[in-house]
Amino acid sequence: MPEASVQKIEVSPKGIQSHTKGMRSHEQRVPVIDALDIAKTYKMGDIEVRALCGVSVRLYAGELAAIMGPSGSGKSTLMNILGCLDQSTAGSYKLDGVDVDKLNDNQLAAIRNRKIGFVFQSFNLLRRTPAIENVEQPLIYAGIGLRERRERAKAALEAVGLGDRLKHHANELSGGQQQRVAIARAIVSRPSLILADEPTGNLDSKSGAEIMCLFQRLNEDSGITVIFVTHDQRIASHTRRIISIADGKLTGDVAVDDQILACPEEGVGATR
Amino acid sequence: MYIVEVIRLSLHTLVANKMRAILTMFGISIGVGAVIALLAIGNGVQSYITQQFTSSGTNLIAVIPGQIQRGGGGGNPFGPQVALGMSDYRAVIGSVPFIQDSAVDFSGLGNFTYEANQSESALSGVTPSYSAVRNWNTRIGRFIDESDYGGRSRVVVLGQTIANDLFPGLDPLDEVVKINNVPFRVIGVMESKGSSFIGDQDATAFIPLTTAQERLFQANAQTKGGDRRISSIYLQVQDDGARPLVTAAVASLLRERHRIAPDDPNDFSVVSQTELINAFGAITDVLTVFLGAIAAISLLVGGIGIMNIMLVSVTERTREIGLRKAIGATSSAILAQFLAEAMFLSLMGGLIGIAIGVGGAYAVSRLADIRPEVQLSAVALAVGFSLAVGLFFGIYPARRASKLNPIDALRFE
Structure with a gap:
């Protein structure tokens, strides 16, 4: 039924500089996200709540997109399913070519570990734990040795501009810095996709702008695919594609031609 | 996940939450210590009483006038009849x-x-x-x-x-x-x-x-x-x-x-030390049961303390569990982490408890003229029980939390 939407999603992403060479080359055009007609129904007592009814989304590597919608629209449900935190009750979903619908809990955990990085509104860092150890956490579950973990966590923190805060405990950092640690934690496992749920919701506007700038820069420099889930128009305006959702259905999917750069003064976007 | 990683992870968590770790260990230590000290003192009293008899001569038989009544003293030596x-x-x-x-x-x-x-x-x-x-x-x-x-x-x-x-x-x-x-x-x-x-x-x-x-x-x-x-x-x-x-x-x-x-x-009594010891053995048996009951109660109270702290800490950490699941931890990895933490706390608490128990028993022996006897079986009982309680109440809520949907766990307030 959402034929029109599917057509629109074919808007081709521009300027892919994937650091995950080879297998996900531009020519093959294997989508990172290939969700077809997914539905989610909750049972609350006797009442069935249809949170999603037939949503199809296709997203290619290197995209910077926002899923927008008011609260109760089903955007969180969609994010949970796209993030393999939850499974749909109908439809099919392929993440990076893997058929997620048929996976068990442990396989889903492995997918989350290797292919997805999460950034949450409330950061969700381990308090009283140094930044570098927070960033290491996903690598522990990936079975990577201590030395390589340390190196990769350090590189990730440097990439988010916290190279001088490695040993600081999470609760000693400002909100903006905490979110940077969370972003480092999301990129350290070199995922195919970063899902950011209202990443600026707990930040003041200046820190929020810095975080958006960071996302844009990571996307531009490293070709990391990012999806924001938000109801904030300002966040959406920093992306290149806005997918709108309301009442569990797609209501719009538009490419943004004149993307607003969050940090023009640093000239990050301008150099491209 | 390798066992080394599990242990490292749990130790990091314990160090990051020193107060909680110390309180939990303290609860275990008190329970274990109380049991060991009480049983040691009970045994000390028992052998003290036995020693009171044997110190007045071994292989000794006493002949006294009159018939000893059960629980009564000897006959009156000046009595006319005997x-x-x-x-x-x-x-x-x-x-x-x-x-x-x-x-x-x-x-x-x-x-x-x-x-x-x-x-x-x-x-x-x-x-x-x-x-x-x-x-x-x-x-x-x-x-x-x-x-x-x-x-x-x-x-x-x-x-x-x-x-x-x-x-x-x-x-x-x-x-x-x-x-x-x-x-x-x-x-x-x-x-x-x-x-x-x-x-x-x-x-x-x-x-x-x-x-x-x-x-x-x-x-x-x-x-x-x-x-x-x-x-x-x-x-x-x-x-x-x-x-x-x-x-x-x-x-x-x-x-x-x-x-x-x-x-x-x-019209006389022939009494041996062994018979007296046996008679008083009944009394000391009651004493041991009594002390054992007190010890059991303190173990129970210690166990409830462990249970409380474990339950609270797991509830408190539901968000952490949610996060760990989101970044790729399997349920068994989370369970392993909590198991290692509970095991470490119980073991450390148990060891400190042994020290407290032995020290406490000897402190009491300085006040009273009793030589406490720390028995290996009492130590094993106390440590075994607190390990079991610590592990059960460490794992049970963690198991429930690890089964939670990661999103629900993350949103847990």
Whole structure:
């Protein structure tokens, strides 16, 4: 039924500089996200709540997109399913070519570990734990040795501009810095996709702008695919594609031609 | 996930939450410590009581007049109806085999005075062998010897309590005390035996049996048959195996001598240390059960403490569990982490508890005259129980939380 939407999603992403060479080359055009007609129904007592009814989304590597919608629209449900935190009750979903619908809990955990990085509104860092150890956490579950973990966590923190805060405990950092640690934690496992749920919701506007700038820069420099889930128009305006959702259905999917750069003064976007 | 990673992860978490870790360990330590200390003290009391009996001589049989009532004391040595005499004693050591050594005492009350100091205490006339048979020596000076005995000397060996009462801070040797207004020279002071449930054993003094019978207690010193009266006979048996034989031989001999009809009860009692220990064993058994019950309660309270902290900490950490699941931890990885944490806390708490328990038991032993005995079984019981409680209440809520949908866990407030 959402034929029109599917057509629109074919808007081709521009300027892919994937650091995950080879297998996900531009020519093959294997989508990172290939969700077809997914539905989610909750049972609350006797009442069935249809949170999603037939949503199809296709997203290619290197995209910077926002899923927008008011609260109760089903955007969180969609994010949970796209993030393999939850499974749909109908439809099919392929993440990076893997058929997620048929996976068990442990396989889903492995997918989350290797292919997805999460950034949450409330950061969700381990308090009283140094930044570098927070960033290491996903690598522990990936079975990577201590030395390589340390190196990769350090590189990730440097990439988010916290190279001088490695040993600081999470609760000693400002909100903006905490979110940077969370972003480092999301990129350290070199995922195919970063899902950011209202990443600026707990930040003041200046820190929020810095975080958006960071996302844009990571996307531009490293070709990391990012999806924001938000109801904030300002966040959406920093992306290149806005997918709108309301009442569990797609209501719009538009490419943004004149993307607003969050940090023009640093000239990050301008150099491209 | 490798076991090393699990351990490293849990240690990091414990260090990051020192207060919580310390409180949990403390709860476990208190429970374990209480059990070990209480059981050690209980065992100490039991062997203290046993020792009270064995210290007065091993393989010792006492013959006293009258029938010992169950739980009651001995018969009255001055009672008209029953008596033991010196001829009974001579007949026993003359015909009963396997007797290594023997002693006699004849006791009453004495009024002791030295200058202005006065003391009313027990006074025993004894044979020179008394000290060896009762396994009780002098601390200073000497005990009554054969020449004192033969010469009916007016010499006295004081118990520690009487010595303290009459000669506070002074040397009593060779001083003269008056006992019932008769002067006696002090030749020695006994080793302190301390007080026990029997009473203060040091509040007694010894004079030669002959002196007691002929000079001090003349009024009561005769049996109906005109024999010299005695209060008890102590027989030291050659070895413990001969004890029943000696007991039976003494009883039949005395029944014959006292002309007791076959169906009548004895007018004397033959008591061995073993029988007394057995009688008191029943009391100490009750004591051990009582202490065990207190220990069980403290273990239970400690267990509830562990349970509370574990439940609270897992509830508190639901968000952490949600996050870990989101970044790729499997349910079993989360369970392994909590298991390692609980195991570490329980083990460390248990070890500290052993230290507290042993230390506490010895601290109590400094206040009371009890030597605590820490038993391996009590340690194993206490540590095993707290490990089980710590693990169960560490794992059970963690298991529930690990099954939560990661989103629900993340949103948990």
